[in-house]
Amino acid sequence: MQAFLKGATIQSSRPQKDKVTAGPSAEKKAKAVPWVEKYRPKCVDEVAFQDEVVAVLKKSLEGADLPNLLFYGPPGTGKTSTILAAARELYGPELYRQRVLELNASDERGIQVIREKVKNFAQLTVAGMRPDGKPCPPFKIIILDEADSMTAPAQAALRRTMEKESRSTRFCLICNYISRIIEPLTSRCSKFRFKPLASQIQKERLLEICDKEKLKYTKESIAALVQLSEGDLRKAITFLQSAARLNADKEITDQAIIEIVGVVPSKMIDNLLQICFRGTFEKLEVAVRNMVNEGYAATQILSQLHDCILEKDITDKQKSAISEKMAVVGKCLADGADEYLQMLSLCSVIMQQAGQS
């Protein structure tokens, strides 16, 4: 995304690079853009699936006023893309840099920066006319990406600026959890919730990209992609790109996808659960040891076990005991405890509970 936001700079440097060398290196440079950037929607119409937002933005594109916006929702659902696309459409590429200020969580966003940078930018007045004659709204846009990681004091410093400069500046806050934005800010903005994308939509997009990039794929792999990315389109596209890189001209199978995502193959999880339910402790030790030796992250194993256990045919009491142990193990893993011991402890609880039935 940074590449896109600094899209101007890359584009300016790219012609330079092309001048210097020719041939294969130029090709390499052309491919250097992540697909997430390459296939970002360029206009508001292309934004998938978020209807209300698109409607409001379209209205403003036609001349109505734009409120202060607050986009929230799970990652990878198109929040940043939407506002960027809208800004591009509003201002055109030339005015874009003048009229839009983006501050990401990666940048410094303490109170000091809010007071200086944002304030200074907000106080500039802008004309209502584009250089090429087309009308453009007489306000600027400040995009605060990942606003929930701003500290509360920084957020508080922001609200006054928001009010004061409302004539010439519109704010767009983007976050994952609206609860982390302070109340005064949320009341000054119109909130738009971005829903997780439906699998159909994701599939369509992915197939589009595959066609454009001329990739070989199977239906299962696309299905696996959609399932494993859990409604996050950015993740899905990144995985697709990685798969393409690793399997240069081969077909992308669902195995490859699973490997890239880092998910434990369900066969292994089933095997482990099988031993928990029916096996002995020694076999359990061996199985857990094997799983850790394979290098899978314990947190990943934990979440997959969790999903499996919920589906299993055991009594509620057993499920609740196991879930409690899982929560404790999750906390211990977050504290940095050893994975093998925690997994062993968890599986022995499952074994105990299963043995009681």
Added chain:
Amino acid sequence: MKKFSLGDKVNNWVDPSFSDTSAKSEDKQIWGFQSEERRSRKWKEDQNGSLWMMKSNERGPDEPWVDKYSPCSQGELAVHKKKTEEVEKWMRTHTKATKGGILILTGPSGSGKTATVQVLSTKLGVRVQEWTNPASAEPYLSSLSEWRSQGLSCSSQLAQFQEFLLRVNKYKCLKMKGERGAAEKKLILVEDFPNQFYRQPCSFHDTLRVFVRNSQCPLVFIVSGSRSGEGSLWSLFPKEIQEELHMSCISFNPVPATTMMKVLKNIVYMEAEKQSHKSLYVPEKAELEMLCSGSSGDIRSAINSLQFCCLLEKGLCTLRKPPAMSLKRAAALSKQKGKRAKSAKEQEEHQAIGGKDVSFFLFRALGKILHCKRGNGDCPNESKGASGLVLPFHLLQHHREVLLVQPELVVERSETSGEFFTLCLHQNYLDFFSDIEDVDRASEYLSDADLLTGNWMIRHIIGDYGSSVATRGLIHSNSCQLPVGFRPLHKPSWCLVNKKHQDNCVAAQSLFKSFCLTPVGLQTQLLPFLAKLSNPTRSQAQMAVIQDVGQMSLRTCSGRLKLENLRDKEMGQEIEEEEELHSRVEKGLQVTQSHLLTNQALLEEEEVVIEEYDSD
């Protein structure tokens, strides 16, 4: 005792025509240092020409009694005879010899060190030159030139001290009129150390070395043994320096209660005789006893308290809790139960004035916790256990008798950090347990206590709770208390072990960098195997590390790590904070940095060479 008409403390430069005695104040630094008048004493010349001190009656009623009644002869010192004889012997030998020696007197404050030196030096006819830190602060840089122009000295304390030592050695005292006696024999006394020396002991050691080479008169250091004093003793006079410069060290004990009682009584009688205050309150014996016990061996503080006590109204000199119990009844009760079984309430009675916190030596503090004494369940109202409730049936195994010690108080008075105290407990608790189940519970409490202090951000708040958990947990877990008698207590080995662990790890990492392994891999895999292989091309340092770390002797009998006994009088010390184990304190970096620096020499050779990616 002759009475003087003049109560002046000033030097008489001219012989008074009227009396054959002169008032003379003791020499202090004569060489232009600012002198603080300490206790000025009046000297009286005897027919024999020896000087002895007399008590002055011309002093005002507000003179501190500490000064008024300071000892003037060896018999009046509140120090054990043998101790004074020891000091006297040293002084005799060293004032006679041409090469002066160095003597260190240590001991708790108020145990009579300075008084001993003064008394003995007058007895032997030796003049005492004492050093006091000059009170003038160093001038600001801007006024430096001003000062210089006015001719005032503005050198550092360190330089002044060195000058002092040099000059005292070289030059004889100016002969003041009226002084008689052995002006040649001198003794240098240093009680007040320049602050620089605490920070940089090495400069002090160098000064001492120079002094010893050139000295002609003995030098006496008095180090007061407060807790920080103890620490500074070892940093100022480490064992090596003591041996190198042949320093003798005499340690004074706190004044025993009996001697103190005698002295206090004497003073009270003398004051009562004078009857200069009508409102003098003569304290009772029990009150005197309380004064003695409350001052914990510090006679200066006892005399001060006595003075205040006597000047106040009756009854204000002790504070009682609960107020209902009068002193007589308390005394009666205490006689009844004997000295040991004092109930917790009475232990809290302490003097309102001048009562010192009884600071426990670590040994004693640990003993209180480990031997934890409980009531023996005789009194009927005590069968209800510590909280006065009867436990339900299923919890009866947790019933314990009343605790006779207050663990939190013990920890507080031991003047160590809770962490260090817990470490000491941990080192020694296993000797006091007989049952593994008890150990199981106790060790869990210790683990809990460590967990509480694991988060460095709240450690200063939680630290006390941690030690409370640890001590009470230990006491509670010890369900079958066997009377174990005397057990030696050891210092915690954890600090050493941890330090060694860190040092070895850093050494290993820096020496075997070329392998590009993670530290864990290096230590647990590479080094043990390197120890088994023949390695002809390894450097000295690498071989040393391989031997040290990679090989372990597999004796079937477990050797105990060398345990240091906790000495009787030892105070606690702070643990150096650990580094990465709790991982958010800055020390870690400093350790690695210092080791990187020390290993610099070893690494220099590798720096410039462009190496192949091999293990050579």
Added chain:
Amino acid sequence: MSLWLDKYRPTSLGKLDYHKEQATQLKNLVQCGDFPHLLVYGPSGAGKKTRIMCLLKELYGPGVEKLRIEHQTIVAPSKKKIEINIIASNYHLEVNPSDAGNQDRVVIQELIKTVAQSQQIQSSTQREFKVVLLTEVDRLTKDAQHALRRTMEKYMTTCRLILCSTSTSKVIGPIQSRCLAVRVPLPSTEEVCSVLTSVCKKEGLLLPPELAKQISEKSGRNLRRALLMCEACRVQQYPFSADQDVPEPDWEVYLRETANAIVSQQSPQRLLEVRARLYELLTHCIPPDIIIKGLVEELLNNCDGQLKTEVAHLAAYYEHRLQLGSKAIYHLEAFIAKFMAMYKKFMEDGLDAMMF
């Protein structure tokens, strides 16, 4: 004379002995010209570093193998000087930021900034980016990981990161999403055997297959350990015999004897002796969590049934506390004391049961 470990390390992707499909994938990655950030993870001794070096060679050619050790001093904003050791070639840097302790954030920011800002000479054969290899990423503080994420974004064009860690649990999500994750599992026992046999063949030694199997099992599929063990076997006795005793590291034997001591007698005195042994292990640089894991394994072999689950719970509980607390000995001892109490009760109950 270098160790077999280093002498026979494969130097290019084509020469890797196992995980060959992954090797081809990595090759494709290099050739596609769009090299992303990498996160290579897997248990210790699986060959992560080997693969990374092969990858670098593929990227930059043999110049990567000329390494030198540099010391750099980095000045933190608080004016503190941090000394850090870097292993570098002309094309890449390798650094372990956790060496700096709590200042690892500064190390990462400064180092990568310096690397990224030094422009590569544009030439058609060379890449336009340098590679920075960060090892032990899972030991980085959270601060450092967030700083890493920012730096990754900022300097994407001139600098690629290869992160190496044992497991991804401790790597934060944003970093994982910005990297291509490459999982390197441990080789199977057969693969270890075949590697051992081929190495011995190159050395001109004859390795009986039973011994190879024994070594690979004892090493727990850790190839580094297996090679070291094999070399130690050779020192011990050559020609090899099939039932030769495979040498283990001293500390493991010591740990096993400690476990036996725990199981044989349960009393406070025995605990005191065990404590001394633990101190001995600690002074020999064995980290406390390795001690507890080793103990658990040995103890599990000595108990059965119900006791095993309890032991597993205890071990997990106290190992977790070890990470949270500051003095490991408390928790190690508490674990052993609890085990002793439990074992004693178990034995006594068993005896009672036998009486009837």
